[in-house]
Amino acid sequence: MYEDLTFVFDVDGTLCPIKRDDERYEDIVPYKEMVEKIREYKEGGAKIVLLTSRNMNSYNGNIGLINANTAKVLLNWLDKWEIPYDEIIYGKPWPGHHGFYVDDRTVRPSEFLTKSVQELDEIVRRDRCR
Structure with missing residues (x-):
C-alpha cells in the first residue's frame, strides 16, 4: 500500500x-x-x-x-x-x-497527522519555488 x-x-x-x-x-x-x-x-x-x-x-x-x-x-x-x-x-x-530548515519536500507534523498522502504531495508541490 x-x-x-x-x-x-x-x-x-x-x-x-x-x-x-x-x-x-x-x-x-x-x-x-x-x-x-x-x-x-x-x-x-x-x-x-x-x-x-x-x-x-x-x-x-x-x-x-x-x-x-x-x-x-x-x-x-x-x-x-x-x-x-x-x-x-x-x-x-x-x-x-x-x-530554520528550508526544504522542498517538507510538511509540518500537524499536516502529517491530518492529511492524506495525496494532500501531502499537493502541499509540497504547491509550496515549491517557481
Whole structure:
C-alpha cells in the first residue's frame, strides 16, 4: 500500500516534546498520535527514517560523541515506546534557536497527522519555488 513511500522524521519536537532542562531524554513521552500514524504507514510498507540533531549543540557537532552517548539513549527510548524505524541518521545540522530548515519536500507534523498522502504531495508541490 505504501511500499514506495519514505518518510524522514525529526525526533525532538516532532515525535516527542523538546526536553526541558529538568528532564531526562529517557523520561520523555512521545506524542501518541504521531507514533500511531507512523505505525500505520510502517505496517503499510512505508520506509521510516529518523534524522535527528539531538545533542548536536551540546556536543558541538561531534558525531563521535553523539554516537557514543546519544545513540544508545535514543535507541532504548525508541524500543521502550515501540516506535518503528528502518534507519536512524544522527548528526542533522542544528540551525540554532532562531534558524530554520528550508526544504522542498517538507510538511509540518500537524499536516502529517491530518492529511492524506495525496494532500501531502499537493502541499509540497504547491509550496515549491517557481
